[in-house]
Amino acid sequence: xxxxxxxxxxxxxxxxxxxxxxxxxxxxxxxxxxxxxxxxxxxxxxxxxxxxxxxxxxxxxxxxxxxxxxxxxxxxxxxxxxxxxxxxxxxxxxxxxxxxxxxxxxxxxxxxxxxxxxxxxxxxxxxxxxxxxxxxxxxxxxxxxxxxxxxxxxxxxxxxxxxxxxxxxxxxxxxxxxxxxxxxxxxxxxxxxxxxxxxxxxxxxxxxxxxxxxxxxxxxxxxxxxxxxxxxxxxxxxxxxxxxxxxxxxxxxxxxxxxxxxxxxxxxxxxxxxxxxxxxxxxxxxxxxxxxxxxxxxxxxxxxxxxxxxxxxxxxxxxxxxxxxxxxxxxxxxxxxxxxxxxxxxxxxxxxxxxxxxxxxxxxxxxxxxxxxxxxxxxxxxxxxxxxxxxxxxxxxxxxxxxxxxxxxxxxxxxxxxxxxx
Numbered sequence: 001x002x003x004x005x006x007x008x009x010x011x012x013x014x015x016x017x018x019x020x021x022x023x024x025x026x027x028x029x030x031x032x033x034x035x036x037x038x039x040x041x042x043x044x045x046x047x048x049x050x051x052x053x054x055x056x057x058x059x060x061x062x063x064x065x066x067x068x069x070x071x072x073x074x075x076x077x078x079x080x081x082x083x084x085x086x087x088x089x090x091x092x093x094x095x096x097x098x099x100x101x102x103x104x105x106x107x108x109x110x111x112x113x114x115x116x117x118x119x120x121x122x123x124x125x126x127x128x129x130x131x132x133x134x135x136x137x138x139x140x141x142x143x144x145x146x147x148x149x150x151x152x153x154x155x156x157x158x159x160x161x162x163x164x165x166x167x168x169x170x171x172x173x174x175x176x177x178x179x180x181x182x183x184x185x186x187x188x189x190x191x192x193x194x195x196x197x198x199x200x201x202x203x204x205x206x207x208x209x210x211x212x213x214x215x216x217x218x219x220x221x222x223x224x225x226x227x228x229x230x231x232x233x234x235x236x237x238x239x240x241x242x243x244x245x246x247x248x249x250x251x252x253x254x255x256x257x258x259x260x261x262x263x264x265x266x267x268x269x270x271x272x273x274x275x276x277x278x279x280x281x282x283x284x285x286x287x288x289x290x291x292x293x294x295x296x297x298x299x300x301x302x303x304x305x306x307x308x309x310x311x312x313x314x315x316x317x318x319x320x321x322x323x324x325x326x327x328x329x330x331x332x333x334x335x336x337x338x339x340x341x342x343x344x345x346x347x348x349x350x351x352x353x354x355x356x357x358x359x360x361x362x363x364x365x366x367x368x369x370x371x372x373x374x375x376x377x378x379x380x381x382x383x384x385x386x387x388x389x390x391x392x393x394x395x396x397x398x399x400x401x402x403x404x405x406x407x408x409x410x411x412x413x414x415x416x417x418x419x420x421x422x
Contacts, residue, residue: 021123021310029113041076120312131416133300139289159251171198176247182240218244309344317343364404
């Protein structure tokens with residue numbers, strides 16, 4: 001099978017410069033190729049349009065060409081740019097991280113079309129030093145006090161609120177109050193609030209005031225609204241208010257015993273619950289220590305190799321964050337400034353991990369993914385196929401694959417350094 005197109009009709013692509021993480025390519029599309037694409041665009045349009053006086057799809061090409069000049073130009077340009085991009089990817093072996101931008105487009109009748117692709121690519125990394133660092137794994141021990149505090153928290157969650165008929169409120173108790181603004185001695189706009197005292201939800205001086213009251217009492221007082229108050233119009237204002245303490249509720253903490261353990265979960269006894277709480281906390285502490293160790297090794301690699309975060313990559317991460325947090329248009333600039341260091345950190349981390357995974361061939365294999373899913377399924381008492389399907393449906397397979405790859409990369413990196421426990 002011989003090629004229909006002679007070399008003179010081929011799209012010409014030549015490098016026009018590069019910076020860290022970006023490349024420019026000059027593209028020239030010869031006249032023959034342009035007119036060929038124009039013929040295709042015109043005839044495909046002629047088949048679709050209806051012109052007065054002609055049956056559908058039977059309008060003469062000349063009439064269509066005149067009448068739809070702009071639509072034809074747009075279609076042929078789209079098609080040629082698309083073809084040029086495919087050819088550029090192939091010829092330059094690009095690894096783009098986003099769609100290309102098009103600059104300096106020249107498109108005149110009877111002339112070749114010329115333009116430039118500006119494209120963000122994965123930067124070529126040279127990491128000369130990946131190991132030989134001294135790292136410390138800081139696992140904080142789980143103390144009895146920490147376990148007790150956690151058990152207290154569980155008791156609190158199980159404690160019912162019970163009304164108190166008389167007495168004064170104190171921290172940790174639930175009050176229901178009516179609050180109204182005073183204007184010339186008259187109470188306006190009464191609103192009811194429920195708040196647990198001492199959690200910092202209410203204005204501190206108002207809390208102090210409430211703690212000096214008894215159930216059923218009403219008092220007038222001045223409050224200054226803090227500068228970060230929810231209602232903007234009241235920020236920093238001082239106003240007179242009337243407060244009524246309608247209701248006071250206290251929690252009665254249940255006894256810490258085997259019955260409570262059974263109520264909290266499927267635990268036979270308090271000892272079982274304690275053991276489970278301690279194991280959970282130890283697991284969490286180990287996870288924290290591992291994450292900290294990973295942060296250390298990345299930090300060392302970044303500074304040993306003076307690794308910079310390429311601007312285009314940082315901008316991609318920032319716009320993904322902005323979408324996730326639904327940042328409004330007018331806050332974008334401030335958001336980008338505040339988040340830049342986090343985004344840069346993430347870019348550097350990803351660059352290191354991807355580079356090592358590529359070089360050492362540490363990407364998660366199909367087999368490792370299957371094993372991990374079987375393992376997770378067993379723990380959740382599910383069929384592996386069932387779990388696989390639901391992960392696939394939620395687009396979580398890539399994430400799991402990434403997790404396994406990262407574990408392998410970190411295991412490799414840590415083997416190149418000395419880790420001591422603190």
